[in-house]
Amino acid sequence: MSGSHLLQGVQLYGEGAPVDVRLDGGRIVEIAAGLPVGDSRAHDLAGCVLLPGLVDLHTHLREPGREDAETVETGTLAAALGGFTAVHAMANTDPVADTAGVVEQVWRLGQESGHCDVAPVGAVTVGLGGEQMAELGTMADSAARVRVFSDDGKCVSDASLMRRALEYVKAFDGVIAQHAQEPRLTDGAQMNEGVVSSRLGLTGWPAVAEEAIIARDCLLAGHVGSRLHVCHVSTAGSVELIRWAKDRGVDVTAEVTPHHLVLTDDLAETYDPVYKVNPPLRTAADVEALRAGLADGTVDIVATDHAPHALEDKEAEWGAASPGMTGLETALAVVVDAMGDRLDWRGIADRLSEKPARIGRLEGHGRPLAVGEPANLTVVDPGRTWVVDAKQMATRSSNTPFAGRELPVRVVATFLRGTPTVLDGAPA
Ligand code: DOR
Numbered sequence: 001m002s003g004s005h006l007l008q009g010v011q012l013y014g015e016g017a018p019v020d021v022r023l024d025g026g027r028i029v030e031i032a033a034g035l036p037v038g039d040s041r042a043h044d045l046a047g048c049v050l051l052p053g054l055v056d057l058h059t060h061l062r063e064p065g066r067e068d069a070e071t072v073e074t075g076t077l078a079a080a081l082g083g084f085t086a087v088h089a090m091a092n093t094d095p096v097a098d099t100a101g102v103v104e105q106v107w108r109l110g111q112e113s114g115h116c117d118v119a120p121v122g123a124v125t126v127g128l129g130g131e132q133m134a135e136l137g138t139m140a141d142s143a144a145r146v147r148v149f150s151d152d153g154k155c156v157s158d159a160s161l162m163r164r165a166l167e168y169v170k171a172f173d174g175v176i177a178q179h180a181q182e183p184r185l186t187d188g189a190q191m192n193e194g195v196v197s198s199r200l201g202l203t204g205w206p207a208v209a210e211e212a213i214i215a216r217d218c219l220l221a222g223h224v225g226s227r228l229h230v231c232h233v234s235t236a237g238s239v240e241l242i243r244w245a246k247d248r249g250v251d252v253t254a255e256v257t258p259h260h261l262v263l264t265d266d267l268a269e270t271y272d273p274v275y276k277v278n279p280p281l282r283t284a285a286d287v288e289a290l291r292a293g294l295a296d297g298t299v300d301i302v303a304t305d306h307a308p309h310a311l312e313d314k315e316a317e318w319g320a321a322s323p324g325m326t327g328l329e330t331a332l333a334v335v336v337d338a339m340g341d342r343l344d345w346r347g348i349a350d351r352l353s354e355k356p357a358r359i360g361r362l363e364g365h366g367r368p369l370a371v372g373e374p375a376n377l378t379v380v381d382p383g384r385t386w387v388v389d390a391k392q393m394a395t396r397s398s399n400t401p402f403a404g405r406e407l408p409v410r411v412v413a414t415f416l417r418g419t420p421t422v423l424d425g426a427p428a
């Protein structure tokens with residue numbers, strides 16, 4: 001279904017009078033009111049908002065190794081339905097994405113899927129073992145052109161190794177995305193350390209275990225003059241530290257997940273493992289600090305940390321269940337729900353498309369809505385509410401914490417280089 005498409009009656013970034021937007025040859029070729037349909041396929045999108053296609057810096061696609069939980073095919077379809085035109089696929093697969101061979105395999109699977117672009121993330125250390133640096137340069141030079149490196153799921157806790165990795169990626173403008181979790185402070189941790197963990201008698205994961213690593217890494221990044229990205233910040237103290245580091249000129253960026261913007265640790269009282277996630281859900285005060293940090297730009301972006309898990313890994317007792325939540329199909333609506341009064345559509349485009357593309361050095365995504373730009377686009381109906389149904393999702397897993405929740409906006413169409421991947425809220 002390539003060819004030319006005419007998006008009729010959309011509001012760019014939700015601003016100004018509605019216009020028509022023509023896509024052809026993979027690009028935006030015309031923007032004006034009342035364009036003739038001509039040879040284009042017309043789509044009546046009156047009342048809808050046009051945004052640059054969303055970009056996720058943090059997705060777990062599980063392939064290779066756990067195709068029972070997700071595949072590149074199902075995960076990228078979920079991404080397209082959520083309005084994403086590109087996702088970064090985390091390296092904690094089996095085998096780990098720590099060589100040119102594995103990152104090229106994931107990249108190729110993404111190309112074949114056709115639902116959205118896949119930018120593989122390379123592991124920082126061999127096998128996520130935390131001991132020996134992986135061949136970052138080879139992954140950067142591979143067909144996958146890796147620019148983001150992360151041991152996500154695990155922290156690069158060795159300070160000397162972290163320093164060397166930060167130094168190394170400077171050569172190709174890469175970035176280290178750190179999962180900030182001091183391992184010794186989180187031994188056996190099950191949930192946020194606080195009043196709820198004491199009441200439930202579950203081992204706590206203290207805020208300081210995240211904050212200590214963020215403080216250390218900001219100092220290291222400043223010392224060697226390299227780029228650091230902090231994954232899924234979850235505490236008020238983390239926001240404060242990142243604000244401090246940015247004020248000092250450290251080249252640090254940070255992400256927050258949709259779930260950390262709305263859910264709190266008292267949900268552990270249900271003992272429902274759908275609420276078990278790493279880093280854990282925190283307190284209402286943390287949620288407020290994260291929202292404020294995202295609004296004022298201290299926290300640069302939203303990233304989903306979409307973490308699908310097979311039933312047998314999630315429907316266990318709390319202590320044995322795997323941490324993680326799916327998020328691609330609900331991300332935009334959850335963020336609008338949480339931030340609607342503090343971020344307009346320009347702000348949403350900035351935090352979910354433009355900045356993540358820039359951090360990942362992803363070309364052709366997160367670009368302005370302008371003639372000549374690549375037609376990687378998302379169309380949102382700002383008035384269409386919907387109720388999340390875990391069974392009606394494209395992801396192969398059903399561990400969404402938002403099942404049954406009514407959300408305020410819906411992605412109705414997604415275009416990848418001018419070709420629809422989603423139309424009328426369904427796969428095109
Ligand atoms: O909850 C999480 N799940 N946090 C992580 O860091 C890893 C992820 C996973 O891979 O399941």
Ligand code: ZN
Binds near residue numbers: 153179232
């Ligand atoms: Zn992580």
